[in-house]
Every structure is written in structure tokens, then in C-alpha cells.
Amino acid sequence: MHIQSDICIIGDGAIGKVAALGFAQAGLKVSLLSPSRVVASAPASTAVPQAWDARVYAVNHVAHDLLSGVKVWEALDASRVAAVDAMVVKGDTASVLAFDAYGARVGALAWIVEDRNLNQALDAALKFASNVRMVHGRALSLQANAAAASVQLDNGDTLSAELLVGADGGQSWVRTQCEIDFDYRPYGQRAIVSNFACEKPHHGVAHQWFSPAEGIIALLPLPGNQVSLVWSAPDALADVLLQESLAQLAARLSILAAEQLGSLSPLQPEIVKSFPLALIRPHSITAARVALIGDAAHVVHPLAGHGMNLGFADVAGLIKAVSERGADRDCGDARVLSRYARSRKEDILLMQLATDGLARLFGTEFEPLRIARNFGLNLVNRLPVLKRRLIGHALGKP
Secondary structure, X not given: OEEEEEEEEEOXXXXXXXXXXXXXXXXOOEEEEEOOOOOOXXXXXXXXXXXXXXXXXXXXXXXXXXXXXXXXXXXXXXXHOEEEOEEEEEOOOOOEEEEEHHHHOOOOOEEEEEHHHHHHHHHHHHHOXXXXXXXXXXXXXXXXXXXXXXXXXXXXXXXXXXXXXXXXXXXXXXXXXXXXXXXXXXXXXXEEEEEEEEOOOOOOEEEEEEEOOOEEEEEEEEOOOEEEEEEEEEHHHHHHHXXXXXXXXXXXXXXXXXXXXXXXXXXXXXXXXXXXXXXXXXXXXXXXXXXXXXXXXXXXXXXXOOHHHHHHHHXXXXXXXXXXXXXXXXXXXXXXXHHHHHHHHHHHHHHHHHHHHHHHHOOOOOHHHHHHHHHHHHHHHOOHHHHHHHHHHHHOOO
């Protein structure tokens, strides 16, 4: 079978799904390729619908607007979404940097959304997207010529489109097929994620601690007296933490956050996940009739919580470039792709420099740097103009 479309998207994560909905809303015919799956029905007794997903995202205003535009935000289970009203960042001394929604003149700094909640809403929207065709299979090869890009699948089918979009993650198959080189540097850390109940109300405040010995610890507000942990721990410490029980991990966190949150206890059922952290910088986010978005285009340290938001901004930028292409150009025209790449260059570079720089700065115990970084946090906290610039960038609206 030969499947023809205007846009072919490789990757069925949240970024790929949002892109499919956005392009379909723009009146384009979209094919969305996801891996073949065998879905087995779980026995009712093992289903735990109340469990909180360990993987959450801090969705900023650009992402919120994009999700609202494709009618997905309203479809989220609002009872499982928490607004971030303030954020407090602490260094390894008494240094503090604090932001709040009131000072930023917005209703919320961000919203904490579970991966499962987001994908369920996206899947529901895709069922009613008449311009989107879901295709299941494994891609074997990719070719591009002056007229189209085409992908050969393992079942013999061929997908062809004016523009092929790689939304297939940090280990992108599309990026490899296009022979796009990239810089890769592991951080020697793993992100450990889990959820906890807290004794005291969190009041919508996200807390983050920087420590050279223990890494970067973030506790993000969930609905009710509950928080989500993202601990970017050095590999040796991560090994220890993953061998401990969640009750022991909760005890560690309770010592750190006692003043703000009181004692912590694991949510039931107990769920903990971990994944290695690295910086991935492709040398280009476009190739002939191909555009990369999301982690295929960039992987950054999660300390700022903006990896997913960068991906959503990619989607918005690519849809804008394609929508404004003009009647004499097709979706994969080289000038369209060049416009997309230029529009994303500064935002991606700034986030890479900021996250990588902070991870390096707070990962050293060299005394002059330790003094400088903590002085810098306190200084920024006392400079309203600079502080507003940082808040604006975090919101996605600098």
C-alpha cells in the first residue's frame, strides 16, 4: 500500500501527536506512524486508575496555548492538573531565587500535567481528527527527492509526503537516516522520579535545591497535599537511591523539605522510575524535506523542566513556517525548512546554554565558583528587571 499525505510524522509521543493535530487543524493531510503494538487487556483486579503517573511535565504558557488551540487542554482531567503559583530555588548555602505568578502578572507560572493524562487527551482528540491517518509499523528506510520524502515500512507499505517530521525522541531514527551529526555528552546523572504525599500544604509552590554532592532535587506540586519528585542524582548516588525503599527516599526528602512541606510519605501504589541524563545537540534540525522536533532536535538537562516545552515550541514554529509558505511552495520546500530552523535557533541555544551551564556550575565544589554561584542567585533575586526577563523566558514569552 502507498499512503500519500502532505505531512508524515514519525513518532507517537506527545510531541508527534500535537504536531499531527496542529497540521490537521491547518487543513493539511497527515499520516502519523507509530510502532506496531500488541495490546493485551489487563485483568480488572490489576488496574489501578487512581495511581499517579511518575512522569510529569511542567507545561508553560506557549505549550498551554498550543494545547488549547488543538482542543486538548480542555480535554485533560482537570482534577489531576496542578498550577504552579510560585517557584523557590535554593543553592548550597542560604542563597535563594524566588518567582511567583503575581509578580509575573499571570494566573500561573506553569501547570504540572501527568504524561498519561496528556496522552489520553491527545489520543481522544486524534480519534476525531478526520485529516489524520494513524499508521502502525516499523520504518526501514527513508529517501527524499525533489518532490517528496518517502519511508518504507517492514510490512511493505510506503509512506510519502511533501514534508517528513521526525518526532521520534533522543535516539531519533529519522536523524540517523538523514545522517545529521550531533554532539553527545552524558551528565553522569540519572533522573529519579516518583510521587509523595506531604504533611503540609504546598500552596502551589515548586521547590528546587542545588547541591554539588547530591545533584538537583525538585519537588513539584500535584493536586492536594501531594508532590512529584525529579531528582537529578549523580550516578553513584542514584544507585544507592534506587536500592533503597521509597520510605527511605521519603525520609531523605523530609529532612530537606521539612520546613516547607513537613514529612513526606510515598503515594500508593509505590512507583519509581529513572532515566540517564545527557546533552544532545544535533548539528541541524532540518534536512532535505525533513524537520526534527522535540527530543529528536534537542535533549537538555531537566533542571529547568523545559525539555517538553521546547518541543511544543518546535511544533508551533514548524506549523507557522508551513502555514505561511505561500501558494507557490509546498510543505517541504527548502525555504520553509530554513525559516523554521532560523525561528528555533535562538530559543534552543539559550535553553541549551542555560541548562548546561547551571548543571556544570552547581556540579562543582570549587570554592570560588561555589561563592560566585550563590552570590549570583541572591543578586538576581534582588534585581527586578533581570528577574522579570528570566520569568518571561520561563513562561515561553520573553
